[in-house]
Amino acid sequence: MIPTYQELMLPLLQLASDGKTHAIRDAVQVLTDQFNLSEEERLETISSGVQTVISNRISWARTYMKKAGLLIDPQKGYFKITDAGLALLAENPVHIDNKLLSRYPSFQEFQNRQKPSKPAEATKEEKILLRKNCWKKPTWRSMRI
Numbered sequence: 689m690i691p692t693y694q695e696l697m698l699p700l701l702q703l704a705s706d707g708k709t710h711a712i713r714d715a716v717q718v719l720t721d722q723f724n725l726s727e728e729e730r731l732e733t734i735s736s737g738v739q740t741v742i743s744n745r746i747s748w749a750r751t752y753m754k755k756a757g758l759l760i761d762p763q764k765g766y767f768k769i770t771d772a773g774l775a776l777l778a779e780n781p782v783h784i785d786n787k788l789l790s791r792y793p794s795f796q797e798f799q800n801r802q803k804p805s806k807p808a809e810a811t812k813e814e815k816i817l818l819r820k821n822c823w824k825k826p827t828w829r830s831m832r833i
Contacts, residue, residue, distance in 0.1 A: 690725065690732065690742055693745040693746070694784070694785040695783070696745055696746055696749040697753055697783070697784035698781060698782075698784045699723075700715060700719065700749050700750060701769065701773055702777065703715055704768060704769035705769060707768070707774075708768070709766050710766060710768070712746065712750065715746055719742070725742065729741075730742060750767050752786065752795070753773070753789070755789075755794060757773075757794050757795075758772050758789075758792075759773055786799075
């Protein structure tokens with residue numbers, strides 16, 4: 689069975705614990721071996737068919753831990769552990785999940801980010817006024833600057 693992205697967080701952080709920069713593609717290989725995934729599971733793709741399920745889930749695990757400040761991306765396609773990530777591993781967690789990540793303010797901010805608000809809806813009176821004004825013919829005075 690392919691692990692969830694949360695089940696992949698701790699093994700991914702442990703992989704990075706050597707302090708070196710790691711390629712995501714190498715992490716996929718190491719973790720698929722660590723979880724003893726079958727060939728079928730390794731090749732299973734997400735619905736778009738563009739990416740394997742395991743690669744997608746590892747990417748999400750990396751993203752969430754990056755948002756918590758446990759990993760950084762020194763360059764595209766690579767990741768590296770931070771001091772915060774090393775400090776967390778020093779606590780010997782049994783697992784890492786979103787609940788644990790929520791102790792980090794940067795992760796809370798990521799989780800609570802607001803979508804841009806929509807412009808306020810015009811009131812009924814404003815809509816009537818707009819409709820009336822859009823049919824008015826401009827006068828010489830209204831065109832003056």
